[in-house]
Amino acid sequence: MGVPGERERIGYRAPLAVRCFDAAGAPFARDGLSAVAWPENDPATTVRATPSPFSDLLGFGSVPGRRAHQRARSTDGEPLNWPAPAAPEPFVVRVTDRARRYLPTTVLAEVPAGTPVAVPLYPAPGRQAPTGWAVVRGELHGDPDGGPLGWGVVEVSTDAGRHATVSDADGRFLLCLPYPEALPELPGGSAADPAPGSTDPAPGPAGLAALTWQVTVAVRCQPGALRRPVDSAAQDPPYLDSILGQAPARIDLGGGPQPTVTETLTFGTALVLPLTVVPS
Structure with missing residues (x-):
């Protein structure tokens, strides 16, 4: 039986998220970090991550060529009908730091990614060292x-x-x-x-x-x-x-x-x- 008053339900699932951390374990500065991604064989098609307001994740709500697998809909209270999982595809992910505290970093990730991609960041040579290190x-x-x-x-x-x-x-x-x-x-x-x-x-x-x-x-x-x-x-x-x-x-x-x-x-x-x- 459907939910009274509910006409349509739409669901979204993010195909990719990035979690960065300081490779040395030093105090980590998350502000100013950004990430872009693109299909490995199509560098002209890029998408930019959105920082999460609730965590340290940089999330990609959608990526090129994957829209059909990132959105589902139902009507009259029926469960969401997600499409069959697509074969993973390699995407290039590049993380940069606007404040230049960390070196730019490039990794290759399989999309869709079931868990956030961990990206260690190494300090840029001009960074001010943390106190006591x-x-x-x-x-x-x-x-x-x-x-x-x-x-x-x-x-x-x-x-x-x-x-x-x-x-x-x-x-x-x-x-x-x-x-x-x-x-x-x-x-x-x-x-x-x-x-x-x-x-x-x-x-x-x-x-x-x-x-x-x-x-x-x-x-x-x-x-x-x-x-x-x-x-x-x-x-x-x-x-x-x-x-x-x-x-x-x-x-x-x-x-x-x-x-x-x-x-x-x-x-x-x-x-x-x-x-x-x-x-x-």
Whole structure:
């Protein structure tokens, strides 16, 4: 039996949604993010996402060529009659940040997507680092030509874990990471407490400034493995999976190419790394 007074019911279902997050786990800024999508083989047909007013999703209410599968209707109180699911189709999704805190990111998604597509975002080199986080910044240059190496992956390993970031089209990178949990011992006692039996106070700002950690730096760079959407401009980002899937490169700081280098991270001071890289 139909619902009294109901003449028609229309239903919509979104074929695609994107959920972005900070790849390093740093405080995440959602405002200013936008996303566009288009069929992989039709870059001229794009649609823009709408930010959700209730969540952090960027949602696509419809995408080109999928209208028949995104809308259903019924009359006289009958259940909505949704069409049979269509075969998934690859769509390119590009996320950009109007405030330039994050690098533009491109991923390939199967549409319709049953769950939101997770997109990690990496910091742009000019971003202001969050308070209380360690900072590693620098540039990747090729060897022997010295030209910038865009879209490489820089990995920094500490005793507490490994952290990675991506360089921009000009080879510049920024990595924000939490300081290692294990604090090195300060002269005359531990990093957090005075020596047993000592009347000296715990280390103050001057003592914290003396804290250092040894970190291991590695680079993954394989320009020939990078894949880009059809008709991409030179400055546009390659697909993120091809960036993260690059093979290890070697680093040459003057003593010959090495798979990794060791550097010193100092509390409260950015570690600056101009790296000459031999790509894979």
